[in-house]
Amino acid sequence: MRNIFVLAMISLIALTGCKQAKPVKTIENLKAGIKGETTASAKYAAFAQKAKEEGHDAVAKLFEAASKAESIHAANHTKALEALGEKMEAIKPEFEVKSTAENLQAAIEGESYETTTMYPQFLKDAQAEKAEKAEKSFTWAFDTEKKHLEFYKSALNALNAKTEAQLPAGYAVCPVCGNTYDAAKVDEKCAFCMTPKEKFLKF
Ligand SMILES: [Fe+2]
Ligand SMILES: [Fe+2]
Numbered sequence: 001m002r003n004i005f006v007l008a009m010i011s012l013i014a015l016t017g018c019k020q021a022k023p024v025k026t027i028e029n030l031k032a033g034i035k036g037e038t039t040a041s042a043k044y045a046a047f048a049q050k051a052k053e054e055g056h057d058a059v060a061k062l063f064e065a066a067s068k069a070e071s072i073h074a075a076n077h078t079k080a081l082e083a084l085g086e087k088m089e090a091i092k093p094e095f096e097v098k099s100t101a102e103n104l105q106a107a108i109e110g111e112s113y114e115t116t117t118m119y120p121q122f123l124k125d126a127q128a129e130k131a132e133k134a135e136k137s138f139t140w141a142f143d144t145e146k147k148h149l150e151f152y153k154s155a156l157n158a159l160n161a162k163t164e165a166q167l168p169a170g171y172a173v174c175p176v177c178g179n180t181y182d183a184a185k186v187d188e189k190c191a192f193c194m195t196p197k198e199k200f201l202k203f
Contacts, residue, residue: 022084023129029122030081030134035091036118037074037141040110041067042093047103056100058167059155065171065203066107066148069178073141076177080133104156111149115142140177140192147180172200 048063078088097103119142126135151168158164170183177193186197 023126023131023134025125026122026129026131026134027081027084027086029125029138030077030084030086031088033077033118033122033138033141034074034081034088036114037070037077038091039093039095041070041074043067043095043097043110044070044107046095046097047100047107050097050103051100054100056159056164058164058169059100059104059159061169061171061203062151062155062167063103063107065173065180065201066151068173068201068203069144069148069180072173072175072178073137073144076137076140077134080131080137083133084131101156101159104152104159107152108149108156111145111152114145115149119145140179143192144178144180151180171203172197173203175199175201 044063044067048060048067051057051060051063081088096106098106119138122138123135123142126132126138151171155164155167158167168182168184172181172183172186173179174190174193174195176195176199177190179190179192181187181200183202186200189196190200
């Protein structure tokens with residue numbers, strides 16, 4: 001009888017000491033997100049260089065700003081992953097650089113995938129697994145990519161219509177969440193994370 005009691009106590013201690021189950025899907029999603037954001041950041045930096053070479057300065061600024069935003073998303077996803085006790089393996093970004101018009105089209109396709117497929121699924125999984133940090137990081141990225149998509153569409157239209165002079169003269173990026181603004185139309189505080197505009201990075 002005493003043995004059973006001891007056994008029961010040990011089981012109880014083991015059970016209560018047991019950590020919550022790991023959010024398995026979210027961990028995979030964070031890793032995929034880090035890979036996607038890191039690749040996008042490197043790709044947009046290369047696209048910015050190409051745009052400069054081709055004399056599309058306004059488009060180059062957009063790519064530079066978006067490149068920074070994606071690196072902020074990658075860093076935030078990495079923090080969320082590490083908070084779950086996981087580490088990211090080394091990755092090698094792979095992409096192709098073509099003409100600026102083709103690069104803009106590729107950027108539109110990438111952002112479309114992230115905003116219609118990838119992040120909506122990641123957010124569903126994070127909510128189901130109650131992974132709050134990951135959910136916040138995914139939300140900031142998702143909301144930013146929707147803005148990038150619109151900026152890229154406008155840039156491609158302007159390139160085709162030869163109205164690049166009407167594109168924003170510069171961009172501002174929130175250093176905390178990556179939110180990206182037309183520099184002439186910033187909010188007093190970041191609409192996603194409330195960081196004051198004085199802290200925004202300028203491109
Ligand atoms: Fe983006
Ligand atoms: Fe922000």
